[in-house]
Amino acid sequence: MKRILxxxxxxAALPIAMAAQNKEINDILDKYEKRKSxxxxxxxxxxxxxxxxxxxxxxxxxxxxxxxxxxxxxxxxVPVRVELKRDMDELVLKFKFISALKVKDGxxxxxxxxxxxxxxxxxxxxxxxxxxxxxxxxGNIDDKLIQTALKGGISIK
Amino acid sequence: xxRVSENEVALLIEKYFNAETSLSEEEQIxxxxxxxxxxxxxxxxxxxxxxxxxFDEERESLNxxxxxxxxxSNLFIRPSLMRWVSIAAAAVVLVALFLSGPGQSDALKFYxxxxxxxxxxxxxxxxxxxxxxxxxxxxxxxxxxxxxxALVKADQSISALERLNSKxxxx
Numbered sequence: 001m002k003r004i005l006x007x008x009x010x011x012a013a014l015p016i017a018m019a020a021q022n023k024e025i026n027d028i029l030d031k032y033e034k035r036k037s038x039x040x041x042x043x044x045x046x047x048x049x050x051x052x053x054x055x056x057x058x059x060x061x062x063x064x065x066x067x068x069x070x071x072x073x074x075x076x077x078v079p080v081r082v083e084l085k086r087d088m089d090e091l092v093l094k095f096k097f098i099s100a101l102k103v104k105d106g107x108x109x110x111x112x113x114x115x116x117x118x119x120x121x122x123x124x125x126x127x128x129x130x131x132x133x134x135x136x137x138x139g140n141i142d143d144k145l146i147q148t149a150l151k152g153g154i155s156i157k
Numbered sequence: 158x159x160r161v162s163e164n165e166v167a168l169l170i171e172k173y174f175n176a177e178t179s180l181s182e183e184e185q186i187x188x189x190x191x192x193x194x195x196x197x198x199x200x201x202x203x204x205x206x207x208x209x210x211x212f213d214e215e216r217e218s219l220n221x222x223x224x225x226x227x228x229x230s231n232l233f234i235r236p237s238l239m240r241w242v243s244i245a246a247a248a249v250v251l252v253a254l255f256l257s258g259p260g261q262s263d264a265l266k267f268y269x270x271x272x273x274x275x276x277x278x279x280x281x282x283x284x285x286x287x288x289x290x291x292x293x294x295x296x297x298x299x300x301x302x303x304x305x306x307a308l309v310k311a312d313q314s315i316s317a318l319e320r321l322n323s324k325x326x327x328x
Contacts, residue, residue, distance in 0.1 A: 034271040041284045042266040066287045103294045110294045124291050133287050151299055152292030157285050 037070040061139040068133040081132035
């Protein structure tokens, strides 16, 4: 009976871990979205279902959140973008995201982190001289979706 | 003991996860699972069947053990109860996590400087601008990869020609 219990809890542990991870991403983005000089957008599953029709990523992404911070904003003499980057770096370490790539083009830099799972997350940390943006995509993160993202094929218009 | 209906047992389970049930109410939940077949039970309640059935089995095994152990049984029951309380607490956390996880809120939200802007077009433009920046970088990477592959292929062709040339020179 104890073995059954252990198996049951082990089976339950994965979705719980994923839910905890996604909740923490949302908590971080919630923390920044209502601050000054911050732009934030959350796109619902309904809108994404419409935008994704006929696309490779259609039906896989259930939610997209984007938070963009202006480089000039500081709080307690610390740039907010530095604070947000630090929070995201801690999160990717804590939940063992795979660092898929880092592309640098002049002053622009994109880092891509993956947690491949049926209820996983795809993170892009986009840094430029003017701003720092976090793009978080939640949903069924599979090989096909990752390939589409790597080809620059996730667009909502 | 009074049999409870499906709605009542659902409410009791909710109370159970909030740690508000009395012992008799917990017995009512177990009684419901003992006496109700899977065919007539809703999917929602079936999800908790194993949990309450296991509690039941554990209780029985504790009762049997306590007969043998006698007075020492209290020492055994307490850690075991603590374990079940921990499991119940974990279950409460689990339910809370699922309720507060992503996917619950389906509204399109757009904030600038802390103010909510109700302009769908503007929100989608902002999102697309950010996605486009990432896509641009990714496409640049793909172009770079294609160029690299072309260079590798050219190098392989040149190597083959060089090998052919050296053989012709030997002859």
